[in-house]
Amino acid sequence: xxxxxxxxxxxxxxxxxxxxELLGSLxxxxxxxxxxxxxxxxxxxxxxxxxxxxxxxxRISNPTVQVLEQKLAALExxxxxxxFASGMAAISAVLIALTKANxxxxxxxxxxxxxxxxxxxxxxxxxxxxxxxxxTDAKNIExxxxxxxxxxxxxxxxxxxxxxxxxxxxxxxxxxHNILVVVDNTFSTPxxxxxxxxxxxxxxxxxxxxxxxxxxxxxxxxxxxxxxMEQIAATTQKDxxxxxxxxxxxxVIRGMKTLPLRMDKHSENALQIAEKLKQHPKVKxxxxxxxxxxxxxSIMKKQMKSGGGTLSFEIDGGKEEVQEFxxxxxxxxxxxxxxxxxxxxxxPATMTHAVVPYEQRQKMGITDALIRLSVGIExxxxxxxxxxxxxxxxx
Ligand SMILES: *Cc1c(COP(=O)(O)O)cnc(C)c1O
Numbered sequence: 259x260x261x262x263x264x265x266x267x268x269x270x271x272x273x274x275x276x277x278x279e280l281l282g283s284l285x286x287x288x289x290x291x292x293x294x295x296x297x298x299x300x301x302x303x304x305x306x307x308x309x310x311x312x313x314x315x316x317r318i319s320n321p322t323v324q325v326l327e328q329k330l331a332a333l334e335x336x337x338x339x340x341x342f343a344s345g346m347a348a349i350s351a352v353l354i355a356l357t358k359a360n361x362x363x364x365x366x367x368x369x370x371x372x373x374x375x376x377x378x379x380x381x382x383x384x385x386x387x388x389x390x391x392x393x394t395d396a397k398n399i400e401x402x403x404x405x406x407x408x409x410x411x412x413x414x415x416x417x418x419x420x421x422x423x424x425x426x427x428x429x430x431x432x433x434x435h436n437i438l439v440v441v442d443n444t445f446s447t448p449x450x451x452x453x454x455x456x457x458x459x460x461x462x463x464x465x466x467x468x469x470x471x472x473x474x475x476x477x478x479x480x481x482x483x484x485x486x487m488e489q490i491a492a493t494t495q496k497d498x499x500x501x502x503x504x505x506x507x508x509x510v511i512r513g514m515k516t517l518p519l520r521m522d523k524h525s526e527n528a529l530q531i532a533e534k535l536k537q538h539p540k541v542k543x544x545x546x547x548x549x550x551x552x553x554x555x556s557i558m559k560k561q562m563k564s565g566g567g568t569l570s571f572e573i574d575g576g577k578e579e580v581q582e583f584x585x586x587x588x589x590x591x592x593x594x595x596x597x598x599x600x601x602x603x604x605x606p607a608t609m610t611h612a613v614v615p616y617e618q619r620q621k622m623g624i625t626d627a628l629i630r631l632s633v634g635i636e637x638x639x640x641x642x643x644x645x646x647x648x649x650x651x652x653x
Contacts, residue, residue: 417610448461475509
C-alpha cells in the first residue's frame with residue numbers, strides 16, 4: 259500500500275490497494291458491511307481506545323472507502339483523505355469543523371450555489387460572517403482580514419464565471435495571518451492542479467464531477483494535513499455522519515482510473531469549442547481559463563496543467579433567448595452537474611445559481627445571458643455542430 263510512484267497516472271491505478279492482500283482480486287472488493295467483528299472483548303476495547311488499528315463500524319471507516327481515501331490523498335499530495343456522501347457533505351464537514359460561532363470567512367467572489375447557501379446558513383445560525391472578495395491582489399484581501407478571520411475559502415476556476423485565482427499569492431497572505439486556506443478543486447482535479455503544493459491547507463472535491471466522471475455517483479472528498487483531517491474525521495465526519503457508502507466509493511475508484519485520459523480529452527475539446535464560440539457573431543463573451551486571451555491565462559499556466567473541460571459564454575440576449583437556444587440543441591443534454599463523458603449545458607441564473615439573490619449574482623458576474631457548458635469527450639466537431647446549429651437558429 260505504501261509504494262510511491264513517480265507518475266500520477268500510475269498512482270491513480272495502483273495506490274491504496276494491493277491485490278495480494280485480498281485473494282488476488284484485481285479490483286478492490288466492495289465491503290458491504292456495517293460492522294466488523296472482534297475476536298475478543300479485549301480486542302474491541304483496544305480498537306475503541308485507538309491502541310490497535312482496525313475497522314470498527316462503517317461510519318468510522320471501511321476498507322473499500324479507505325482505498326479511495328488513500329488514492330485521493332496520494333494524488334493531492336496530502337497526508338490524509340476523507341470520503342463523504344457528496345461534495346456538499348465534504349464542504350460542510352470541513353467548514354463546520356474549522357470554525358466556531360462569531361468567526362469570519364473570506365471567500366472568492368464567486369462560488370458554487372449550495373456552498374453560498376451553506377455560508378449564509380452559518381451566518382444566520384452562528385454569526386459566522388463571510389466577505390466575498392475579488393482575490394486579484396493582496397490589498398483587496400488584506401483589507402478584509404479581521405482578528406476572527408479563520409478561513410479563506412476559494413474556488414478556482416470559479417463556478418461558473420471561470421475566473422482563476424493565484425493560489426500561491428493567496429496562501430502566502432493566509433500564512434502571514436495564521437488563516438487556513440480551503441480550496442474547492444472540483445473543476446480541475448489533482449490531475450490539473452494541486453492546491454496543497456501551492457500552500458493551501460485543505461482541498462475539497464465534489465467527486466460527483468470529473469473524479470467519478472460517468473454521471474452515476476454522488477460523492478465528496480476532503481484532503482490535507484493529518485492533524486486537520488483527523489480533527490474533521492473525529493468531529494463533523496463521525497458525528498454528523500455524511501459518509502460515503504462502500505459501493506459508491508467503488509464507483510469513484512473505477513471512474514478515477516481513466517481520469518488523466520478523460521481530463522486531457524475534456525481540455526482539448528473545450529479549447530476547440532472555445533475557439534469556435536469566440537468567432538460566432540451571436541456569442542458576446544467566452545470565459546475559459548485555457549483561452550490565451552483570457553485575463554487569468556498566465557495564472558492558469560503557472561498553476562494548472564491545462565484549462566480543463568468546463569467553459570461559460572454569454573449570448574446576445576437574455577433569459578428567453580438562452581432558453582430558446584438550449585431548446586434547439588439536438589444531442590447536447592440540458593442538465594446541471596459537469597465532468598461527465600456526455601456534454602452537458604445549463605443556465606446558472608435559473609438553475610445552479612438560482613438560490614443566489616439577484617444582486618449578489620450580478621456582483622458575481624452571473625448575468626441572465628450566461629451559459630455553462632461542460633464539454634464532454636465526444637468528438638469536438640460533433641459538439642460544435644450541435645452548438646452552431648442551435649446558435650444559428652435561435653431568434
Ligand atoms: C457540484 C459541486 C459541488 C457540490 O457537490 P455535490 O457532490 O453535488 O454535493 C461543490 N463545488 C463545486 C465546484 C461543484 O461543482
